[in-house]
Amino acid sequence: MKFIDEVRIHVTSGNGGHGSVSFRREKFIPFGGPDGGDGGRGGSVYLVAQASLNTLIDFRYQRRYRAENGHGGAGRQMTGRAGHDQEIKVPVGTLIYDDDTRELLGDLRIEGERLLVAQSGRGGHGNLSYKSSTNRAPRQFEKGAAGEERNLRLELRLLADVGLLGLPNAGKSTLIRAVSAARPKVADYPFTTLYPNLGVVRVATHESFVLADIPGLIPGASEGAGLGTRFLKHLSRTRLLLHLVDMAPVDESDPAANIRALEAELAAYSPALAERPRWLVVNKSDLFPEEAAAARFQQIREALQWQGPAFLISAASGAGCEALVYAIWQTLPDLPPAPDPKQTEDWGDESDEDEVLEAWQGDDLNVKWEENEA
Numbered sequence: 001m002k003f004i005d006e007v008r009i010h011v012t013s014g015n016g017g018h019g020s021v022s023f024r025r026e027k028f029i030p031f032g033g034p035d036g037g038d039g040g041r042g043g044s045v046y047l048v049a050q051a052s053l054n055t056l057i058d059f060r061y062q063r064r065y066r067a068e069n070g071h072g073g074a075g076r077q078m079t080g081r082a083g084h085d086q087e088i089k090v091p092v093g094t095l096i097y098d099d100d101t102r103e104l105l106g107d108l109r110i111e112g113e114r115l116l117v118a119q120s121g122r123g124g125h126g127n128l129s130y131k132s133s134t135n136r137a138p139r140q141f142e143k144g145a146a147g148e149e150r151n152l153r154l155e156l157r158l159l160a161d162v163g164l165l166g167l168p169n170a171g172k173s174t175l176i177r178a179v180s181a182a183r184p185k186v187a188d189y190p191f192t193t194l195y196p197n198l199g200v201v202r203v204a205t206h207e208s209f210v211l212a213d214i215p216g217l218i219p220g221a222s223e224g225a226g227l228g229t230r231f232l233k234h235l236s237r238t239r240l241l242l243h244l245v246d247m248a249p250v251d252e253s254d255p256a257a258n259i260r261a262l263e264a265e266l267a268a269y270s271p272a273l274a275e276r277p278r279w280l281v282v283n284k285s286d287l288f289p290e291e292a293a294a295a296r297f298q299q300i301r302e303a304l305q306w307q308g309p310a311f312l313i314s315a316a317s318g319a320g321c322e323a324l325v326y327a328i329w330q331t332l333p334d335l336p337p338a339p340d341p342k343q344t345e346d347w348g349d350e351s352d353e354d355e356v357l358e359a360w361q362g363d364d365l366n367v368k369w370e371e372n373e374a
Contacts, residue, residue, distance in 0.1 A: 005156040005234070007059040008099055013118035014042025014067040014083035016144025019126035022075030023137070034137065035077045036126030039144045043067030043083035045118035047154075049108035053091040056156055067118070070144055073126040080123060087114075093159045093237070099151035109159065117152060121145040155233070158196055160212035161332055163235035165266070166244035167258055168215075171283040173197065175244065175315035176213045179325050196234045203329045212238060232269050239335040240328065241278040247296055247312075248287050255282070256303035277335060279309045281324065286314035 017039025024032025045067050068083035090096075096105045096115060106115040124142035131138055164172040180199030196215075202208040214231040235241065243262070245255045259280070267274040282300055285293040297312040309327065313320035 004056045004060060005231075006154070007056045007063070008151065008153050009059055009063045009065065009088075010149070010151050011045045011086070011088070011118045012064075012066040012149045013044050013086075013120045013147035014069040015147045016040070016042050016121035016123040017070035017072040017080035018143050019124035019129070019141035020073035020075060020078075020080075021127045021139055021141045024076075034127040034131050035075055036128050036141060037073030037075070037078040037080065038126050038129065039073045039123035039142075040070035040080035040082040041123045042070045042121040042144070042147045043085045044116055044120040045086045045088065047090050047094070047096060047106070047108065047115045047117055048087050049092045049094065049111055049113045050089045051092050051111045053089060055091065056094075056154055059154065067120065067147065069147075070121065070123050072144075073123070077126075077128055082123075083120065085120075090154060091156055093157050095155045095157060097153040097155065099153040105152075118148045118150050121147040157237055158198060158212055158234045159210065160198060160234075160238050161209040162240045162242060162328055163212045163238035164214065164244055165235070165241050165262065165278075167246070167249075167262065169250070170244045170246045171315045172213045172244050175281075175283070175313070175321070176211055178315050178318050178321050180211060196231055201325055201328075203325060207329065209329060209332055232266075232273070235273060235276075236270070237338040238276070239332065239338055241273075241276050242281050242324075242328075243278050244281045244283055245300070247282045247284050247293070247300065254303075255300050259300075259304060272339065277308075279311065280304070280306050281311050281313060283313055283315055285312050285319060286317045 019039050020036035022034065022036040024035045026032060045065060065086055065088055067086035070083045071080035073080045090108060092108060092111055094108050096108070096117065097103065098105055105117060108115060122145040124144045127138045127141050129142075130140045164175065166172050176197060176199045180201045197213045199211045199213070200208050201211050212234060214234055243259060245259055247255055249255065249258065263274065280301070282297050285297070287293075288296060293312060297310075300306075301310055311320055311324045311327070313324055315321065
């Protein structure tokens with residue numbers, strides 16, 4: 001299964017049924033009068049959030065959805081049957097936009113939450129509705145109203161409390177493996193992570209938070225370098241960002257310069273996201289003796305003039321990870337909730353999802369939800 005987080009679909013609600021023209025015809029009742037029933041309403045189209053889904057891949061193969069039309073009325077004042085509603089299941093965390101007006105229609109964050117996206121057509125009146133003292137034998141009827149059509153854009157944004165941000169091979173996937181039961185791919189080459197991963201970090205009984213790992217960014221990402229900023233939107237719901245940095249990069253680059261470069265990319269993508277609370281996490285302390293690692297950690301903080309929280313860890317050995325997890329757990333209740341999505345956004349071309357899918361051929365891409373068994 002592929003991880004697809006953005007699709008476009010077309011939905012159409014059902015037309016209302018036509019009203020009926022009918023007159024009562026029974027023995028010994030010569031002037032029975034009109035008895036044509038109304039038409040039934042058409043079916044509406046709803047989007048329903050379902051937690052068991054974690055990708056929009058199904059919409060790659062079916063893009064048009066239509067609810068059932070209402071049935072016409074009949075004699076003896078019988079109203080036509082209403083059309084069945086069409087319920088479309090989407091992952092929790094899906095944003096729904098009108099693709100023509102770019103209006104945000106809804107944000108499904110809760111399991112079972114429903115959103116009406118196409119209103120059913122109203123059923124037409126039968127000739128019984130037109131009976132009056134001056135019109136005793138009406139032959140008028142009303143046609144059912146047409147259903148509503150809409151082009152929709154669905155965008156999946158993962159629901160996570162904390163997001164990991166950093167260069168490729170900074171150790172983000174190793175960290176999420178160390179603190180949760182998620183098992184993203186880890187290797188010694190860049191861009192090992194090609195899709196977002198989620199891990200549930202369990203701190204105590206009934207106490208946990210969700211950590212999101214996205215593919216690594218590189219300088220120039222806002223202009224499309226590497227995987228660009230395609231997955232940065234998955235950090236938009238997070239309340240805290242962990243800026244993970246390798247204290248001893250293989251290319252011998254300056255860790256402080258790497259942090260500044262990614263800060264610039266983050267600000268270029270979204271000034272609001274750049275202002276989100278961000279902690280510095282310096283990784284791979286196991287590569288140095290304890291005193292040397294502490295000295296290098298202090299050197300990086302001074303070079304950045306970092307005033308916020310900072311942690312020295314080793315995701316590979318687990319050193320410092322427990323202190324980081326408990327600090328996050330204690331801080332999250334005091335952080336403001338994630339802001340609501342914007343009403344309009346800069347949308348990419350419709351071909352974007354196809355280009356990314358082609359680039360990922362051969363990989364089993366899927367978001368993994370795992371809980372730490374500890």
